[in-house]
Amino acid sequence: MTAAPKIRPAREEDCPALPAIKSDAARAFGDLRRDVAARPVSVEAMAVLAAEGTLWVAADETDAPVGFAAATMLDGTLFLADLHVRPDAARRGAGRALLRRVIDHGRWAFFPAVTLLTDRLVPWNAPFYATEGFVMLDALRLPPQLAEKLASDLARGHDPSRRTAMAKRL
Amino acid sequence: MDKKAYWVARVEVTNMEAYQGYVAKNAAAFKKFGARFIVRGGPFEMLEGGGAKSRNVVIEFPNLQAARDCWHSPEYQEAIAARKGAALVDLMLIEGYDGPQPA
Numbered sequence: 001m002t003a004a005p006k007i008r009p010a011r012e013e014d015c016p017a018l019p020a021i022k023s024d025a026a027r028a029f030g031d032l033r034r035d036v037a038a039r040p041v042s043v044e045a046m047a048v049l050a051a052e053g054t055l056w057v058a059a060d061e062t063d064a065p066v067g068f069a070a071a072t073m074l075d076g077t078l079f080l081a082d083l084h085v086r087p088d089a090a091r092r093g094a095g096r097a098l099l100r101r102v103i104d105h106g107r108w109a110f111f112p113a114v115t116l117l118t119d120r121l122v123p124w125n126a127p128f129y130a131t132e133g134f135v136m137l138d139a140l141r142l143p144p145q146l147a148e149k150l151a152s153d154l155a156r157g158h159d160p161s162r163r164t165a166m167a168k169r170l
Numbered sequence: 171m172d173k174k175a176y177w178v179a180r181v182e183v184t185n186m187e188a189y190q191g192y193v194a195k196n197a198a199a200f201k202k203f204g205a206r207f208i209v210r211g212g213p214f215e216m217l218e219g220g221g222a223k224s225r226n227v228v229i230e231f232p233n234l235q236a237a238r239d240c241w242h243s244p245e246y247q248e249a250i251a252a253r254k255g256a257a258l259v260d261l262m263l264i265e266g267y268d269g270p271q272p273a
Contacts, residue, residue, distance in 0.1 A: 053197030062214040073194065074186070110186035110210060 005058035005066050005094040007101050014057050014065045015046040021068060025084035027088075036157040044104060056101050057093035058085060069092075069098040069139065071105070071114075075143035077167070078106040080116040095124065097137060099132055107170050115146055115167045117153055126164060134166040172233035174266035176208070177241075180223035185256035192253030199245035204239070206230045223258065234265050 010018075019041040028039055049055035050072050058067035067085030071078050085094045108112045114145055116134070119125040126136065142150060142165055154160050183189045199205075209228035216222045231237035240246055241263070253259075 050196050051201055052194055053200075054194075073190075109190050110183065125241065 003061070004092045004097070005089055006063075007056055007058055007094075007097045009053060009141055010046070010050040010055040010057045010065070010068060012047050014029055014068075015043045015050060015055075016055075017065050017069075018046050018068050018161075019043065019063060022082060022084045024086045024142075025067075025090075028087050028090070028124075032119075032122070039153075039156065054105065056098055058098055060089065067094045067098060069102050071102050073111075073150070074115060075145045076111070076147075077113045077115045078102065078103040078109070078111040079146070079149075080114055083116075090124075095128070096132070098099050099129070103132070103168065103170065111170055113167045113169050115165065117150055117163060117165055119158075120162045120164045122148075126166060129166050129168075132168065134168045137167055139165065145146070173268055175231045175234040175237035176264050176266060177205075177227070177231070177237060178262045178264060179225075179227040179229070180260045181227065182223040182258040183223040183225065183256065184258065187255035189253055192249050192256065195252050196246065197258035199240050199243050199249060200229070202243065202245060203240035205240060206231045223260070230266075237263050257260075262263040 022041045023038070026033060027130055043124060046068075054067065054071040056069045057065035060066050066089035068082065069080065070082040071080050073079065082098070083095060083098055083102075085098075103114055114134075115137075116129065118129060120136070121127075126134075137146075139147075139150065150163065150165055153163050204231065207227065208230050209226060211225055211227070214222075214226055231240065241261075
């Protein structure tokens with residue numbers, strides 16, 4: 001393991017590798033996610049985001065993706081739907097660099113905020129986002145589409161006392 | 171090898187919400203024609219002259235024809251439709267130079 005992964009916009013040919021990155025990254029949660037039916041990453045949906053310019057990868061020395069960030073538009077904000085780094089490439093700044101790329105894009109495209117759903121307690125979840133200026137949102141006062149996403153996460157088995165919406169105003 | 175060609179754009183956004191729609195749509199055309207951002211916003215200084223706009227962009231294309239075709243493509247025209255009335259745009263298409271340089 002050498003240099004920090006390089007962040008670049010995703011290409012269509014990167015997309016087939018992304019579901020495995022998400023499931024590898026999910027293993028770092030151990031038993032915490034045992035009862036959660038993870039939302040699968042669809043290669044087709046990723047290819048659409050790549051074409052729309054809201055999908056980025058962290059690539060290793062051979063230019064192969066080891067992490068990715070996928071964003072969509074939700075309630076007029078830029079919603080970070082996925083941010084995952086493979087455990088063997090983690091702890092070298094790839095996640096933070098991907099997140100900053102998403103924030104930069106949000107500013108560039110005049111989004112008022114970046115939003116996301118995450119775990120309150122896992123160190124590389126809410127506490128990590130807080131270091132980049134994200135704040136937790138009141139679950140009872142979420143904009144409609146974000147509230148719907150949160151409800152659907154809870155329906156898939158996420159713990160309601162731990163799942164939280166966060167936002168960073170741009 | 172073809173000379174590269176560039177779009178040089180200066181943009182003043184007047185309706186951010188509508189402009190977002192354009193940003194979301196333009197990637198498809200840029201991808202199709204092999205475009206690459208050389209300058210994308212970023213801090214700038216006017217050293218001479220006036221009439222600055224706040225968003226300045228330089229996009230590289232593989233050649234003049236690709237740069238022209240991109241603008242005329244249905245994909246880009248759809249993006250333009252999305253930013254109608256949302257921005258004041260100066261967009262220049264210009265061919266690159268690959269001759270001798272100041273020594």
